[in-house]
Amino acid sequence: MSRPNIVVLGAxxxxxxxxxxxxxELKANDANITLVNKNDYHYQTTWLHEISAGTLHHDRARxxxxxxxxxxxxxxxxxxxxxxxxxxxxxxxxxxxxTYDYLVIGLGFETATFGIEGLxxxxxxITNINSSRLIREEIESNFxxxxxxxxxxxxxxxIVVGGAGFTGIEFLGEIANRVxxxxxxxxxxxxKVRIINVEAGPTALAGFDPELVEYAMNRLEEKGVExxxxxxxxKVTEDGIVVEKDDEQEMIPxxxxxxxxxxTGNSIVxxxxxxxxxxxxxxxxxxxxxxxxxxxVVGDCAVLMNxxxxxxxxxxxxxxxxxxxxxxRNLKQVVHGNNELEPFEFDNKGTVASLGNTDAIGVIxxxxxxxxxxxxxxxxxxxxxxxxxxxxxxxxxxxxxxDMYH
Amino acid sequence: MSRPNIVVLGAxxxxxxxxxxxxxELKANDANITLVNKNDYHYQTTWLHEISAGTLHHDRARxxxxxxxxxxxxxxxxxxxxxxxxxxxxxxxxxxxxTYDYLVIGLGFETATFGIEGLxxxxxxITNINSSRLIREEIESNFxxxxxxxxxxxxxxxIVVGGAGFTGIEFLGEIANRVxxxxxxxxxxxxKVRIINVEAGPTALAGFDPELVEYAMNRLEEKGVExxxxxxxxKVTEDGIVVEKDDEQEMIPxxxxxxxxxxTGNSIVxxxxxxxxxxxxxxxxxxxxxxxxxxxVVGDCAVLMNxxxxxxxxxxxxxxxxxxxxxxRNLKQVVHGNNELEPFEFDNKGTVASLGNTDAIGVIxxxxxxxxxxxxxxxxxxxxxxxxxxxxxxxxxxxxxxDMYH
Numbered sequence: 001m002s003r004p005n006i007v008v009l010g011a012x013x014x015x016x017x018x019x020x021x022x023x024x025e026l027k028a029n030d031a032n033i034t035l036v037n038k039n040d041y042h043y044q045t046t047w048l049h050e051i052s053a054g055t056l057h058h059d060r061a062r063x064x065x066x067x068x069x070x071x072x073x074x075x076x077x078x079x080x081x082x083x084x085x086x087x088x089x090x091x092x093x094x095x096x097x098x099t100y101d102y103l104v105i106g107l108g109f110e111t112a113t114f115g116i117e118g119l120x121x122x123x124x125x126i127t128n129i130n131s132s133r134l135i136r137e138e139i140e141s142n143f144x145x146x147x148x149x150x151x152x153x154x155x156x157x158x159i160v161v162g163g164a165g166f167t168g169i170e171f172l173g174e175i176a177n178r179v180x181x182x183x184x185x186x187x188x189x190x191x192k193v194r195i196i197n198v199e200a201g202p203t204a205l206a207g208f209d210p211e212l213v214e215y216a217m218n219r220l221e222e223k224g225v226e227x228x229x230x231x232x233x234x235k236v237t238e239d240g241i242v243v244e245k246d247d248e249q250e251m252i253p254x255x256x257x258x259x260x261x262x263x264t265g266n267s268i269v270x271x272x273x274x275x276x277x278x279x280x281x282x283x284x285x286x287x288x289x290x291x292x293x294x295x296x297v298v299g300d301c302a303v304l305m306n307x308x309x310x311x312x313x314x315x316x317x318x319x320x321x322x323x324x325x326x327x328x329r330n331l332k333q334v335v336h337g338n339n340e341l342e343p344f345e346f347d348n349k350g351t352v353a354s355l356g357n358t359d360a361i362g363v364i365x366x367x368x369x370x371x372x373x374x375x376x377x378x379x380x381x382x383x384x385x386x387x388x389x390x391x392x393x394x395x396x397x398x399x400x401x402x403d404m405y406h
Numbered sequence: 407m408s409r410p411n412i413v414v415l416g417a418x419x420x421x422x423x424x425x426x427x428x429x430x431e432l433k434a435n436d437a438n439i440t441l442v443n444k445n446d447y448h449y450q451t452t453w454l455h456e457i458s459a460g461t462l463h464h465d466r467a468r469x470x471x472x473x474x475x476x477x478x479x480x481x482x483x484x485x486x487x488x489x490x491x492x493x494x495x496x497x498x499x500x501x502x503x504x505t506y507d508y509l510v511i512g513l514g515f516e517t518a519t520f521g522i523e524g525l526x527x528x529x530x531x532i533t534n535i536n537s538s539r540l541i542r543e544e545i546e547s548n549f550x551x552x553x554x555x556x557x558x559x560x561x562x563x564x565i566v567v568g569g570a571g572f573t574g575i576e577f578l579g580e581i582a583n584r585v586x587x588x589x590x591x592x593x594x595x596x597x598k599v600r601i602i603n604v605e606a607g608p609t610a611l612a613g614f615d616p617e618l619v620e621y622a623m624n625r626l627e628e629k630g631v632e633x634x635x636x637x638x639x640x641k642v643t644e645d646g647i648v649v650e651k652d653d654e655q656e657m658i659p660x661x662x663x664x665x666x667x668x669x670t671g672n673s674i675v676x677x678x679x680x681x682x683x684x685x686x687x688x689x690x691x692x693x694x695x696x697x698x699x700x701x702x703v704v705g706d707c708a709v710l711m712n713x714x715x716x717x718x719x720x721x722x723x724x725x726x727x728x729x730x731x732x733x734x735r736n737l738k739q740v741v742h743g744n745n746e747l748e749p750f751e752f753d754n755k756g757t758v759a760s761l762g763n764t765d766a767i768g769v770i771x772x773x774x775x776x777x778x779x780x781x782x783x784x785x786x787x788x789x790x791x792x793x794x795x796x797x798x799x800x801x802x803x804x805x806x807x808x809d810m811y812h
Contacts (some may be wrong), residue, residue: 130553133592137543137550144543147536186539 004335005098007091009081012045013064014299014327017108017136020390021328023073031335034075034098035080036091040065043129045108046317048384049167051132052124053174054140054182055357058133062401068391084272086292092386102294102326102334107269109300109315110279112262118236119162119193123257136257139175142185142398155253160241162233163261163401164204166316166353169216171260172197173341173355176223198228198243200261205353206291207314212361215371219355230289237367263315265301285343287327296330298323304344318349321386345378352379357403410437410610413497415487417443417471418451419726420733421512422703426796427734429479434562436661437741440481440504446471449535451514452470452723452789455573457538458530458664459580460588461763464539469805474797487513492698508700508740509570510733513675514720515706515721518668518687524642525568529663532573539663545581548661550669561659564600568639569667570610572759575622577666578603584628596630602658604634604649606667611759613720618767621777625761627704656772671707683709693733702730710750719806724755729791735740757786763809 008019019035025031041063050056065076079093084105091098111125119390124135133327142156151158161168176195183190188398197204197220204227205213217227228243235242240253274281274289281289282304285303289295301322304313314317323344330341352375356401360375370378380401414425424729425441432439451469456462471482485499497504517531529540539760555562565581567574582601588754589596603610603626610633611619622631634649641648644730646659671685680695686709687695693708695701703708705726708716719725729750758768758781766781786807793802 130550130593134547134550134554137547141540141543141547144536144540148540187536 003029004101005034005099006031006102006104006105006331007034007036007098009036009084009091010106010108010299011039011298011344012037012043012106012108013317014066014108014324015104016042016065017321017390018104018106018298018331019074019352020188020295022066022331023070025332026335028073030073030332031102033073034077035065035069036043036077036079036081036093036098037065038078038080039129040078042068044383045128045384047127048126048132049171049260051129051173052126052135052180054136055178058129060399062176063391063395071398075380081268083268086289086295087272089294100294102331102360104331105269105281105295105297105301106299106320107266107301107326109263110258110266112278113259114235114262114266116233119233119259122236122238123162123241123259125259126171128180132280138406139256139297140182143182143188146186146192147186152192154192154194155240155255157188158196158240158254159211159256159258160252160254161197162241162257162259163193164197164199164201164227164229165206165261168199168260169205169220169352171258172220172225172357174357176220176225179224193195193224195225196228196254197225198231198233198241200230200232201384202230204229208353208361209363209369211308212369212371213361216353216361218354219359223356226308238248265299265303267302269297283362285396286330286341286345287323296327298327306346312358313346316351317386318351318382319346321389322347349382352376352382354379409435410504411440412437412510412737412741413440413442413504413506414510414512415442415450415490415497416512416514416705417441418446418512418514418705419723420514420730421510422448422474423727423730423796424510424512424704424733424737425480426474427478427731428737428805431734431738432741434479434736437508438481439479439765440483440506441471441475441489442483442499442504443471444484444486444487445535447535448474450789450792454532454534454538455666456580457535458532458541458577459584461580461584462540464535468535469797473801487674489674490680491678492695492701495700506582508737509702510737511675511687511701511703511707512705512726513672513707514732514804515669516672517665518670519665520668522639522642525639526566528642528644529568529647529665529756530724531608534576545662546588546591549588549594550600551594552594558598559659560598560600561646562597562645564602564658564660565659565662566658567601568647568663568665569609569668570603570605570633570635571612573605574605574666575611575626576760577664578626578631578766579629580763582626582631583762585630588636599630601631602634602660603631604637604639605640605645606636607623607672608636610635614759614767615769615775618769618775618777619693622759622761622767622768626764663776668705671709675703675707692747693729693735694747702733704733713754719752722757723792724757724788725752727795728753755788755790756784759781760785760790791792 008015022033041062041064042302047061051058079095082092084091113119177194230247231243234244242251270276270279281297283297283302287296301314306313350364352360354360358376360379362370362375384400387400414421428439447468447470453467457464468696485501488498519525537569552562585599635649638647640650648657676682676685687703689699689703689708706721712719756770760766764782766785768781790806793806
């Protein structure tokens with residue numbers, strides 16, 4: 001009997017953790033494992049706000065695939081996925097084609113623009129390593145330009161962040177810390193710089209405890225962030241953004257528009273014949289696609305209801321990792337001929353949003369609220385725990401956040 | 407009898423050295439000394455090519471005025487000169503007006519565009535700290551952009567340098583060393599990057615010994631520089647440059663056009679009623695303006711014939727510094743009532759052009775040619791000698807090039 005082919009698409013949190021676990025738990029004769037990824041590295045999506053702000057170098061947040069995967073056990077293909085044919089059990093790549101017996105889709109998120117005119121062309125999104133270091137460079141470049149212009153151009157020094165969700169708030173925390181450094185570097189008076197957050201919903205950090213939200217907003221306001229809550233972005237142009245509140249429109253001149261709102265699943269999934277909602281597959285409890293017993297979906301391309309809250313699980317790293325761990329266990333059952341699959345059960349380890357390097361807010365143990373220094377340390381503990389899980393002590397020492405107390 | 411007012415305009419090589427020497431050689435009762443400068447720092451114009459390439463941080467190349475000038479002895483005004491009225495003995499500043507008994511003009515150079523269409527708008531010039539760090543940032547930003555584009559955009563990775571004179575060649579040496587680092591930083595294959603030099607004249611480094619020119623061009627070509635000699639830049643657009651050779655035109659797509667050719671004197675001098683040639687005052691042998699006994703001009707705003715070569719002295723730091731030293735001596739004579747002024751005599755200490763951190767070419771002792779490592783060390787010796795002269799051992803240790811042997 002031939003060994004089944006397991007193909008994993010994507011090396012984000014879901015894909016890489018599935019592969020690392022399969023490599024560990026399956027014997028060489030159990031299955032052929034193939035991992036496909038666009039880049040030869042895995043990266044920490046939850047650290048991209050730091051790269052974007054320029055407070056962390058992107059090499060700190062990425063890990064060569066070869067440091068995580070044993071190429072004697074796993075066939076790694078660096079290529080871009082173009083489409084999936086679940087009927088034919090094939091994956092079309094830019095440079096070739098793959099067939100599979102079992103497929104794990106971990107292709108991650110795309111930016112949702114909500115139809116806002118000019119957003120894709122004129123705003124930058126915190127999406128991946130490439131887009132994040134471009135945000136860093138564009139902001140630096142605009143600050144460098146300021147003292148070369150014959151007139152005072154405030155648009156160069158105005159940073160607009162669209163969205164006050166998790167990523168938006170974390171980016172605000174970093175960029176507020178970075179601005180004084182940028183001012184020093186480019187001889188700009190701090191008071192010339194504006195950091196404006198625009199949030200369409202009625203609150204920042206929707207879903208968080210109001211006391212935590214208030215703390216976060218106060219701390220960011222102290223660092224100079226201006227919040228525009230219940231305010232819509234109507235349009236983004238080369239020169240700035242048009243916002244609307246209470247039927248009144250305003251143009252905010254800005255060359256630094258960062259979009260940190262709304263994500264959807266990967267459009268490849270939406271275009272490959274799966275039943276989807278915003279490119280996300282509404283998976284069964286065992287994370288398989290409704291129509292295909294041999295297709296698992298993990299991370300941001302999957303959507304699953306949380307029976308406790310009766311709302312879908314949010315697209316977080318923590319959930320992607322737990323989905324991956326479950327999928328590796330279930331695939332082990334399947335290749336051993338056992339078709340009783342384990343359902344997904346979320347083990348909530350808490351949620352912490354950073355507000356810069358030494359400040360944060362969060363909830364752990366279900367209802368314990370954390371603020372400031374202690375929340376910031378917890379955030380680093382969570383990040384380090386992931387590295388230990390993924391690559392052991394070696395990886396933790398190499399890429400971990402070891403400056404926990406400052 | 408009241409003390410005469412000496413006003414020095416500009417804190418470049420000429421202005422700062424004049425002021426430092428006056429401060430040292432005049433007694434407090436001899437004269438009031440006022441220095442006017444746009445910035446609160448002096449900078450090393452001859453290091454700007456390194457800042458532009460990103461191989462040296464701009465703070466290494468600038469020195470706070472307060473580190474060089476004793477504010478109890480010299481009145482420092484940070485302001486921009488708008489115009490000079492040599493008849494009325496007044497200087498108009500952005501924020502006020504000054505009168506003088508003796509004036510020293512050291513307002514430096516401006517970029518000459520030779521009427522090339524689009525040059526000012528779409529090319530960057532290696533002019534000052536602001537423009538140089540902008541060049542660094544724009545190149546980084548374009549490299550960062552590359553992997554975010556759906557199509558391969560070679561224009562982002564093509565660096566065009568206009569002019570193969572001293573500054574052009576020195577910038578080429580630095581940028582050729584920097585490109586491998588940029589490729590590493592932004593995940594770009596080195597072979598995608600082009601560095602093109604366009605020179606209108608029949609040779610690079612006009613005026614240098616042909617053997618030195620050949621060495622420089624060979625070394626730069628080894629590092630990937632493509633030379634287009636006897637080639638005119640006809641036009642610069644947002645997308646690139648149009649060049650012409652032997653009546654044939656070619657468009658080179660590039661987002662990184664750096665103009666390192668042609669300088670004129672400061673246009674303020676041209677507009678203030680002096681007899682000028684390209685904004686340079688054809689000074690008398692004692693560096694005074696032809697029409698005004700109380701106006702001295704030093705550095706790039708002065709033009710003086712070299713009796714040996716029967717050509718004007720070139721606009722170099724070495725000459726500006728020697729002009730400043732002479733002017734301070736002559737002003738000392740004048741305020742002491744002696745009107746016999748010393749004429750300018752050039753003491754040629756040699757010329758060295760760097761080709762990156764560890765390579766250079768040059769001529770010292772009149773005709774001794776230097777190549778490679780030894781020329782590079784001489785270059786650093788010259789730079790260090792200036793700092794010793796300007797601010798003593800303290801300044802040399804703080805800002806000197808101490809990594810002389812690598």
